[in-house]
Amino acid sequence: MELGVLDMLQPPKNLKELTIHCYAGLKFSSWIRDPLFSNMVRVSLYNCTNCHLLPPVGQLPCLKELYISGMSAVEVVGPEFYGEGSLPFRVLEILKLSDMKHWEKWLPFDQDMESGVFPGLKFLSIQMCPKPGGKLPKKLNSLTTLEIVRCEELVVAIANHEQVRELKIDGCKAPVHSTTEVDLKLLETLCLSNILELRLQAGGFTKGLGKIKELTILSCQELTSSLKNEDRCFPHLISLVRLVVGDNSALVEDLGKELEGLLKVPILACKLEYLEINKCERLSKLPKGLHQLSSLQELHIWQCSRLVSFPDVGLPPSLRVLKITECDSLVYVSKYQIPRNLKKIHISWCGSLKSLVEEEELVGSSSSSFSLSLEHLEISVCPSLTSLSLRGQLYTALKHLEIFTSDQLELIAPDGFFRDNAL
Structure with missing residues (x-):
């Protein structure tokens, strides 16, 4: 019955955006594949859990954005996705695939010769698809952003994506860096997290990161052991x-x-x-x-x-x-002094903290004191805190002071420490 309803809902040919949400039919209507929808720019398919095959949207000539999520019955992505005809997805720029629990294979396009599928793809995101094995499509020469999240069986060959500017790999089995010298000359943002295995040849990985500006490494024990084969990291991360x-x-x-x-x-x-x-x-x-x-x-x-x-x-x-x-x-933040140019300190839920600097008697006379640039000081839920004294440093610029649940605090600062401030 749902297929019949969807058949009768065939939209006008000038439609630009199509969203199908929670469709319960076993297959999609034939009109979705019709290349006559030449103006279709964006297609979103969400939680169509009974469909075993994706619709052949690859032949829509103007399709730039494709979002597919919750298609839990799909096991293979292949010919039915590309459609029959010329090179599919000629102008597609954004492709997001997520929450496809039984997806196991991503087959290549049979007629792909030299140009590669997705010639204009700029953003590719695959998330929460635990079973797809094999590798990503090759020749993604226009790709600038790649996100692979919780796809434990998918192998990501880093060397295949030299044009990528932003790369995020989270919870995947085996990112591979297979060549000793790969110049990721455009990569600016790299996030590696929850990597189960990392295959790096000795040397060459960090040398290709000269343009990287943002680097995030979370729960990657394998990465630590692999980097021991590298020369020093910091001299290569000159843009970080x-x-x-x-x-x-x-x-x-x-x-x-x-x-x-x-x-x-x-x-x-x-x-x-x-x-x-x-x-x-x-x-x-x-x-x-x-x-x-x-x-x-x-x-x-x-x-x-x-x-x-x-x-x-x-x-x-x-x-x-x-x-x-x-x-x-x-127990304390600094042994001797807080950096003079520090503007903001926020400390919370530190049960053993006693003071900002190591607790000792203030040394020197007031003539040896100097002013801090500190403007914002916030300390909360530090029950062992007893003093905010800074050993000769003056709170002359302080504008905001907030202390919350610090039961043992006896001394905020000696006389004169708040002299001439704008608190």
Whole structure:
């Protein structure tokens, strides 16, 4: 009955966008494949759970966006998808496939010779499709963004996508870097997370990341062991601006040792402005090499339960924002001084925190004191906090002070520390 209804709902030929949601028929109407729909630009198929085959939308001449989700009965994507005729998907730019629980095979286009299917595809996203084996289509020469999320059996050959600007691989079995020298000359954003296996030949991986600006590595233990075969990472990441490392204490320690080894050789080209470290449970102390990051503006640390203290050499002087959350073992932020140019501090849920600097009697006279640029100080749910004293540093620029659930706090600051401020 639903097929009959869909047949009678054939739209006018000038339709540009079509969405079919929760259709329960066993197959789609024949009018969907009709190339007479020459103006169709966008097609969305959602939760059509009884259809075993995708409609042959590949022959729609103006189709630029295709979204397919919840087609749980589909097992094979192949000829029926491409349609009969000339090269399919000639102008398609966006393709998103998601939540296809029984999809197992993606067959190539039989008549594909040299030009490749999807000649104009710019954005490809495949998510929550646990069974598709094999590899992605080759010759995606126009592809700029590739997202593969929770597709455990899909193998992604990194070397096949030299034109990609943004690459995200999450929860996949085996990304492959098969050549020693691949220049990912346009890649600016790379996110690797929950990688079960990583096949890298020795050397050459980080050397191809010279243009990368944003790098995220989450729960990739295999990546850590593979990078041991690489030469130093930081000298190659000359454009890196944002770095996030999560659930990988070993990688933070290795990068720290690398930075410490470069203490006598300044990283003049380092542009890193944002660093986030999260869920690194074995990390007890941040590396001294952190001070080498001379352009660092923001430092975010959360859920590092064994982190006790920051480096004795202090935080980078360029730091502007410091955010620390759920670090239960942290006792103090800095051994001696808070960076003078720091603008904002946010600390929450740190059960052992006693003070911002190591608790000692204030040293020196008021003449040796100097002003901080700190404007925003927020501390919440730190029950062991007793003092906000900063050992000779004055809160002269403070505008916002918020303290929440810090039961042991006795001293905010000695007389004179809030002198001439605009709180």
